[in-house]
Amino acid sequence: MSATPPLRRGWTTGACATAATRAAVEGLWTGHIPDAVTIRLPRGETPSFSITEATLGVGWAEAAVVKDAGDDPDVTHGATIRVRVRAAPGGVTFRAGDGVGHVTKPGLPIAVGEPAINPVPRAMMDEAVAEAAALFARTPDVEITVSIPGGAAIAEKTWNPRLGIAGGLSILGTTGIVRPFSCAAWIASIHRGIDVARADGLTHVAGCTGATSERVVQSLHGLPDHAMLDMGDFAGGMLKYLARHPIDRVTVGGGVGKLAKLAQGAVDLHSARSQVDFARLSDWAGQDLTDCNTTLEAATRVPDLPARIASEARVRVLGMIDAEVDIVVIDRAGTVLAHATA
Template identity: 60%
Template structure:
């Protein structure tokens, strides 16, 4: 019997890795007198990717190089962007500036201070190390101003979480390992964590995590919450709850459609369709125990809702609230659940 070979997704490189490679190539152009065609760097875990150079330029005391961001098979909105590093000799040590298309931090709560370019700590460390390494190689002082820019980054950023995180004007330079893992759950969860950090720093008393844009719009309108209080939970209820338990707020609301809230109510914390399913046996028993119409033959939670009506949504919301309270019982947070239909209307709300 023939078995299909598993599909191996191609990994890519973070904006931080691209920026580091661009800095190295630009320094070669500045101090070495000419540009190379490719450049290699060593990533934190020992990988040594090679990057092609684009748009090399130099002038009096400065040099710049671009690297095309390759995100591999990950659906990264920055895939194909050009990450440009300009290096300029200055009297000071290594400093960073945000060029066009790279954001600036405007709210507390992130690992970079307010007013600083949105270049995360690890990429800063990687670029600084490259400056010292190249300065030693060329017998130069490591006094370099690094400006990172990404053409059209000020437009692309609207497709990211940056506006909610208080990063204005462009994209962030990210990455702890330098590697983009396709469809990485950890990257999404890390963004949820940063959202919680920003909300706490802004002293928002109430945050909400929703499973999608429809429920998010309804919940935000219902509670009149600012954008920064809306966490991009998606399917990762567990990741959000775990971090909130360690970093609590006064109130937390989970919002979603009937299917994913049903899965959460019956025990799932990863709500993705490939990793959890609706327990139709429990759902049918719930309806039966509460004298609702028979739903024993349904195939979807939506079909069950259509047969049993909003009373079923109310029962599910109650169970989901009990579960959320149980999962956060040591945090002191006030909890709430909102279930929304496909039209974006609230069909059940319990708790806060």
């Protein structure tokens, strides 16, 4: 049997924007936009990028790179990252073009009103301009406008609307590299959601395992969108951050199976990384449930079991954070099976 090939890495929107910037600024200063450019990533790697669009105008130049996210299921894979540069005094400045958002809420690493181009991509583009300026004996005074055609529609599939990034996507990346199926990006999004909630003065947030539990919890408590943290399987990533960046009240919502794992001490709730202990469920229920295939089957057999799961999960969460905590356990249809508040 042949070995499974390794998953292919890709490039962040920040790396693509930097490559397009490097090509466009060369076009601005020489009248020729190269077919490919090499850039330096924050950790020293020097990948090359093909330039898929090249346009010269009076006092400006524009280049584009098509994002390759490798084997990661990234919603921006295949998107065109287009950069226009023009001479402008005052060093390097940034503008959001079509499909790139603006920051509208505090708590993100970019100030309110600024284009949603994160600090590391800005530094990468600064460096690319400086290197080109030294090479071509120019002054690095340029305005960089980043656009992503169709970015506003793509952004609806991301956390951006909830985080207060309006009008499009963010230009992201701390290393320039997209690592396939990495948990880091999801956990980082949870952290940014907490930052935004705190900066907006929210006193109650909710982390849920999926869309159904999120809908139920949001309706139950009347919470705004930006109070809802897309916890998914990453209970530990959310709770550890909340321990360091507290909010007064935290609700955790999810299906009976995932919350049973949380109740039993798991903080990564993915099926590949934690399992329900049915012997322990049996102890909680006072009868043998080891022949059950699922926690939901066990809960159907013992109607009081979800309440015990909710109570035990609440104890676990209270052991990790200093907050008022409630736990909402649902079934697949979204019916609340238990709600532990004290």
